[in-house]
Amino acid sequence: MKDALIEFLSEKGVLITPEALDYVEKDVGDVGKLRSALSSMDKIPRILGIDMIRPMIEGGAAEAPLPDPPGEDRFIKVPEIPVKIDVLPGGIRIIRDVTGKSRSTAKVESFLSTFRDRYSRLHRVLRSKPHLKYVRRIGEAAKKKGEEISVIGMVRDVKETGKGFMISLEDPSGSIEVFFSRENLKERPLLDEVVGVFGRIPISERGKAPRMFGKRIVWPDVPPHKMRLSDEKVSVAFISDLHVGSETFLKDAWNSFIKWLESPEARDIAYIIIAGDVVDGIGIYPDQEEELEISDIYEQYAALAKMVEEIPERMTVIMIPGNHDFVRPAEPQPAFDDDIKKLFGGDILFAGSPSLIEIHGVKILAYHGTSINDFINVLPGVSYEDPSMALIRMLKSRILAPIYGGKTPLAPEKEDYMVIDEVPDIFVTGHVHSFVKSNYRGIRIINASTWQSQTKYQKMNNFKPDPGVVAIAELHTGRIYEKRFYA
Numbered sequence: 001m002k003d004a005l006i007e008f009l010s011e012k013g014v015l016i017t018p019e020a021l022d023y024v025e026k027d028v029g030d031v032g033k034l035r036s037a038l039s040s041m042d043k044i045p046r047i048l049g050i051d052m053i054r055p056m057i058e059g060g061a062a063e064a065p066l067p068d069p070p071g072e073d074r075f076i077k078v079p080e081i082p083v084k085i086d087v088l089p090g091g092i093r094i095i096r097d098v099t100g101k102s103r104s105t106a107k108v109e110s111f112l113s114t115f116r117d118r119y120s121r122l123h124r125v126l127r128s129k130p131h132l133k134y135v136r137r138i139g140e141a142a143k144k145k146g147e148e149i150s151v152i153g154m155v156r157d158v159k160e161t162g163k164g165f166m167i168s169l170e171d172p173s174g175s176i177e178v179f180f181s182r183e184n185l186k187e188r189p190l191l192d193e194v195v196g197v198f199g200r201i202p203i204s205e206r207g208k209a210p211r212m213f214g215k216r217i218v219w220p221d222v223p224p225h226k227m228r229l230s231d232e233k234v235s236v237a238f239i240s241d242l243h244v245g246s247e248t249f250l251k252d253a254w255n256s257f258i259k260w261l262e263s264p265e266a267r268d269i270a271y272i273i274i275a276g277d278v279v280d281g282i283g284i285y286p287d288q289e290e291e292l293e294i295s296d297i298y299e300q301y302a303a304l305a306k307m308v309e310e311i312p313e314r315m316t317v318i319m320i321p322g323n324h325d326f327v328r329p330a331e332p333q334p335a336f337d338d339d340i341k342k343l344f345g346g347d348i349l350f351a352g353s354p355s356l357i358e359i360h361g362v363k364i365l366a367y368h369g370t371s372i373n374d375f376i377n378v379l380p381g382v383s384y385e386d387p388s389m390a391l392i393r394m395l396k397s398r399i400l401a402p403i404y405g406g407k408t409p410l411a412p413e414k415e416d417y418m419v420i421d422e423v424p425d426i427f428v429t430g431h432v433h434s435f436v437k438s439n440y441r442g443i444r445i446i447n448a449s450t451w452q453s454q455t456k457y458q459k460m461n462n463f464k465p466d467p468g469v470v471a472i473a474e475l476h477t478g479r480i481y482e483k484r485f486y487a
């Protein structure tokens, strides 16, 4: 019973505290009750505590509480895992994704490994920055009284004070409070980002925690980038959020897209990348069944498989999952299981979200974009209509979903797959149902559009999606253009 429960929760990317586990095992004695309680929730919590689980089972679902911020001992040493490279026929290889490599367990401590890995990967990027002089471990900073030094730490807290900001930073050796005047901090760091700070350690110490006066803050960021180009004349089409199975799936727009793919104008398109939410799923939000045309998850994928078969055979389709798809909701999400894959015939490549995919020498980072919701909450200028500043921030912090404890469910993995290790040439997301193409330091940014018209929920929130737009990237020139299939 205990093993079955842990396995079930781990598949969902949910962690359980020992007391809650005890309660389900001894007092409830039935995994089924928990299973049905969880599936009736529109937002599955990441960490199940006793206070949460009791009302769920004894009546009504409770709001998911935010987990406690991890303590100072969250950094533990993990062994280096060599990156496996999957080489696939036809000029594509998946450089990095979680599929088949997940080492997630239903243990809270596993997050320590994720954070440790995030820190060491980004420390590597930051320590070579010219703006960070005399980099020291945070644990040694207190001894450098009156000196100017730099530290690299994970952001644990950001507080606005009367005169500026107090930022708590942590590294494996300790933590430090860094005070920034408003003048020295034009942009605030986000929780769980890893940043470098240059500043001065005061001569006199007050309080317990070591302090620093910050002069400059540095993000890992991407260097100015020149896009790699393919030798072959080849293009990739980017689409997302088909939501097949929903009443609002735009059949006519899809059919005109398919028709266009057969036209001479589309002759160079050899790949189609779909950035997740390929079906609408079931039980994703309350009363979803009222808006479903196909209410069986396998039938939704079977319908999609039929649609994909209409895509000209010379094109390879690459599909990653999203939060509506039938894989664990916690990120990084692996590719679909065999029971879904077998519904599809032909040349389809299933990858995880996020995935770094190389096509004819051009590196494409594909991520569904669930974390955009968190950026909308904390970053000025980010909206559902225009998520480009969120994508830029992901590149700047080199993390696709930095905030732990927000709306994005994250799975504890030994490696932090959400870190952007390699600088991509093209970065694509979906999820927010709008269309954006932009450029940040030479990296092409695309938020791929949807094939679903305005849903009831979107109408209620006064959001107008921008469906039926396809972004086409010419890998041999670097040009990106759009085609519209929904009038």
Ligand SMILES: [Fe+2]
Residues within 6 Å of the ligand: 241, 277, 322, 323, 324, 368, 430, 431, 432
């Ligand atoms: Fe989505």
